[in-house]
Amino acid sequence: xxxxxxxxxxxxxxxxxxxxxxxxxxxxxxxxxxxxxxxxxxxxxxxxxxxxxxxxxxxxxxxxxxxxxxxxxxxxxxxxxxxxxxxxxxxxxxxxxxxxxxxxxxxxxxxxxxxxxxxxxxxxxxxxxxxxxxxxxxxxxxxxxxxxxxxxxxxxxxxxxxxxxxxxxxxxxxxxxxx
Numbered sequence: 001x002x003x004x005x006x007x008x009x010x011x012x013x014x015x016x017x018x019x020x021x022x023x024x025x026x027x028x029x030x031x032x033x034x035x036x037x038x039x040x041x042x043x044x045x046x047x048x049x050x051x052x053x054x055x056x057x058x059x060x061x062x063x064x065x066x067x068x069x070x071x072x073x074x075x076x077x078x079x080x081x082x083x084x085x086x087x088x089x090x091x092x093x094x095x096x097x098x099x100x101x102x103x104x105x106x107x108x109x110x111x112x113x114x115x116x117x118x119x120x121x122x123x124x125x126x127x128x129x130x131x132x133x134x135x136x137x138x139x140x141x142x143x144x145x146x147x148x149x150x151x152x153x154x155x156x157x158x159x160x161x162x163x164x165x166x167x168x169x170x171x172x173x174x175x176x177x178x179x
Contacts, residue, residue: 037071037073038070039069039071040066040067040068040069041065041066042064042065043064044062044063044065045065045085045086046061046062047061047062047116048060057088057114059088059089061089061116063085063086063087064085065084065085066083066084067080067081067083069124071126076125076126077125077126078123079121079122079124080121082122082140083117083118083120084117084118085115087114087115088113088114088115088116089114090112092111093109093111094109095109097155106155108152108154108155109151109152110150110152110153111150111151112149112151113149114146114148116147117144117145118144118170119142119143119144120142122138123138123139123140124136126178132179133177133179134178135176135177136175137173138173139173139174140173141169141170141171142169142170142171144167144168145165146165146168147163147164148164149161149163
């Protein structure tokens, strides 16, 4: 009789554990299907200047991007912000003034560095069509800060530094996908 009672209790405990495990698995699957309330990320960014901008820089800008947004589920709209930090590096140029004997009697040094920071607000329409595939259509607007620093050192001991900051507006439409 004792053995029968032990088997009965063990059987009930095993059935209870199995039902709990199935319930937990169902809850996990339900959470996986539930849309996320937000998104954020960090990514590598590369920018290739065009036309006159490239003629003056002769290089692309590398940097990183921070972005995030809030998803208004079940409505497929996401509002967010993206900020990039693009570093175009710098350069140093030395101007030597030589006489007829080909020796340098004066040297001026000019160095500069450039950085661009686009700040963009966006609205995405992201229909939930697949589990890990999120196509989107977006509209965005923002501004871009251009920062240029330059230093001048003269052979006569004259030094000068300039820091120029300007901004430009941007707006547009886009199509993409997130995986």
